[in-house]
Amino acid sequence: MKRYEPPAGWTVQAYRFALDPSDGQVAGLRRNTGAARFAYNHMLRRVGAVKAQRAAEASYGVAEADLTPWQGWSLPDLRRTWNDIKTWVAPWWAECSKEAFNTGLANLSAALGNWQASRTGARKGRRMGWPRTKRKHGRRSARFTTGAIRVDPGYRHVVLPRLGRIRTHESTRKLARRVKAGTATILSATVTETAGRWFCALQVAVKRAVGRPAHTPKAGRIVGVDTGIKHLAVLSTGELVPNPAPLKAALTKLGKAQRRAARRIGPYDPATGRKRNASNRWQRAQETVARLHAVVAAVRADSWHQLTTRLAQQFTTVVVEDLHVAGMVRNRKLARALIDAAPATLRRHLGYKTGWYGSVLHVADRWYPSSKTCSGCQTVKPKLSLAERTFNCTTCGLSLDRDVNAARNLAGLVRHVDLELLGDAKTGRGAYVRPVRPAPAGGAAGRETSRPTHPINAVRQRTAANRESRLLTER
Structure with a gap:
């Protein structure tokens, strides 16, 4: 999935608002976040089953060309497979937004990609294991990238696909005025549930007028x-x-x-x-x-x-x-x-x-x-x-x-x-x-944490020390 690159002079930031949904809207939010979890878990099990089947067939000496076809985990491959099986796997799919299922598939594609990168050494840090299924009582979340996504002109509601107008706990005046002035564009919306409360985070491309910071002589630069x-x-x-x-x-x-x-x-x-x-x-x-x-x-x-x-x-x-x-x-x-x-x-x-x-x-x-x-x-x-x-x-x-x-x-x-x-x-x-x-006085004893010194690092330290001494002398 290609990352959005804002134009020159624009930055991408998020505006997060607490929601006050009605009981019916809460049911709709849970339905869509549950759909994202269902798509994630089902396709993860499918990829795992295909992986295990291919390993079993290979252990019996089956040729590579005759193995079970591999299930790709890129987002287009997962989405193509899901569209083929959703009618009998999830007959209720029409009750939810397609963006909800896409959220689960995108998260699964990223998780499997990270696992593969960690397994091959392309990803730094601790070795990542095979992704786990999402629990029913875990964190609920869904992301909307298409459809009607906007802030209401009355500054008290946000509009989301298939969910309609949802009241916000706080005013959206700051974002609404930026959108009206043409200095902000809403890219996506993510709804999450945290400790029983629902939040909506709007990813926005904003044109900011950057100025020099205000400082006083007492505070310094x-x-x-x-x-x-x-x-x-x-x-x-x-x-x-x-x-x-x-x-x-x-x-x-x-x-x-x-x-x-x-x-x-x-x-x-x-x-x-x-x-x-x-x-x-x-x-x-x-x-x-x-x-x-x-x-x-x-x-x-x-x-x-x-x-x-x-x-x-x-x-x-x-x-x-x-x-x-x-x-x-x-x-x-x-x-x-x-x-x-x-x-x-x-x-x-x-x-x-x-x-x-x-x-x-x-x-x-x-x-x-x-x-x-x-x-x-x-x-x-x-x-x-x-x-x-x-x-x-x-x-x-x-x-x-x-x-x-x-x-x-x-x-x-x-x-x-x-x-x-x-x-x-x-x-x-x-x-x-x-x-x-700058090179610490006293050599290796000056470091707060011991670390072996490489000869090239020693040359770099001496060069940095000479450069700093020259700058201090000129000043």
């Missing part, structure tokens, strides 16, 4: 941001952004709700392992747990959105670290706190918000010792344990909070860079730059 656990983020200006820790705050209620849900009669019998009818109390207990998780996710997302929007609007250059979060969470003592803080969200949000507001995002090298380096004299400590929360420099006598010192070092990485070379002065469009890491 460059800010370094160090993420943590005790504080959500620490800025080089000295500001400490508090961490709401929503999961930690909800653990007591969440534990009680999960214990209550474990005592209810669920859809599976633990004694026999067979399916059974789930009780209404089990369903209500599961909804309570889901609502608590939804509140935790909403608080966390709101905190990060407020911070990243403010950084992109007020500062010209934002410097963050390239954190290996997947490796950090392997520490079982810090895993829960790290997941609760979600430090990788900072870089992900700033990656597109800096482009919106005309600022520049720098990503420091993963091995740059920002916490071990003194922000005053640039001396690098050989060791710095996590228990030491105050940085004390034995060379210049600087005593500073560990995180503030790291944020200042991040901001100092790009103070010698000409900002006009990083961004387009005419359009104000932001740039994504990974600065060169």
Whole structure:
């Protein structure tokens, strides 16, 4: 499926609205999301059955030309097969939108493609297994790409194919005015159910007028941001952004709700392992747990959105670290706190918000010792344990909070860079730059994490150090 490429000066973003559907509309939403799940599961079983049949025939010495025809898993192949069998597999198919079935087929094509790429080594990361079937009580979702998709002129409804006008919980005035002015085009709509509430996310191509960020002399043009656990983020200006820790705050209620849900009669019998009818109390207990998780996710997302929007609007250059979060969470003592803080969200949000507001995002090298380096004299400590929360420099006598010192070092990485070379002065469009890491003092002891040094990397470090010294001398 070809990805949509917006024209020059346009960006693709989403407008997400909470819905207030009627009982009949809720039934229609569940019918379409259930159709997407049914198409996904049926075609997955079909592809798996063909795969197993071909393997069995090959084990008996059947020639390749005589094997059962292979079921392709590209979206056109899956759609062609589904259209041939839907009349007897799903005789109720006419009650749902064709886009609902296409959602399940597109998700299956992507899942099987990822499995094949992981199996052949083309996809990085952990080895992916064979896709699993979607559960009936799992996340409900359906995507609409064709048909009547628009926001109502009254600013209180959205119009979706086969579902009609659905009232929104909040006003759609901002998007409706953009569409009316011709600066926005709705591409698709995705409806999802989260903790008993329905949401509609409209994918929109927007023409944005990017301007330079507003900054004050006190705040400065460059800010370094160090993420943590005790504080959500620490800025080089000295500001400490508090961490709401929503999961930690909800653990007591969440534990009680999960214990209550474990005592209810669920859809599976633990004694026999067979399916059974789930009780209404089990369903209500599961909804309570889901609502608590939804509140935790909403608080966390709101905190990060407020911070990243403010950084992109007020500062010209934002410097963050390239954190290996997947490796950090392997520490079982810090895993829960790290997941609760979600430090990788900072870089992900700033990656597109800096482009919106005309600022520049720098990503420091993963091995740059920002916490071990003194922000005053640039001396690098050989060791710095996590228990030491105050940085004390034995060379210049600087005593500073560990995180503030790291944020200042991040901001100092790009103070010698000409900002006009990083961004387009005419359009104000932001740039994504990974600065060169200066060679740490003391060699390998300056790194925060030990890593073997390759001879080519050593040459690159010396070249970067010479370049930085020349720039500092000229400045």
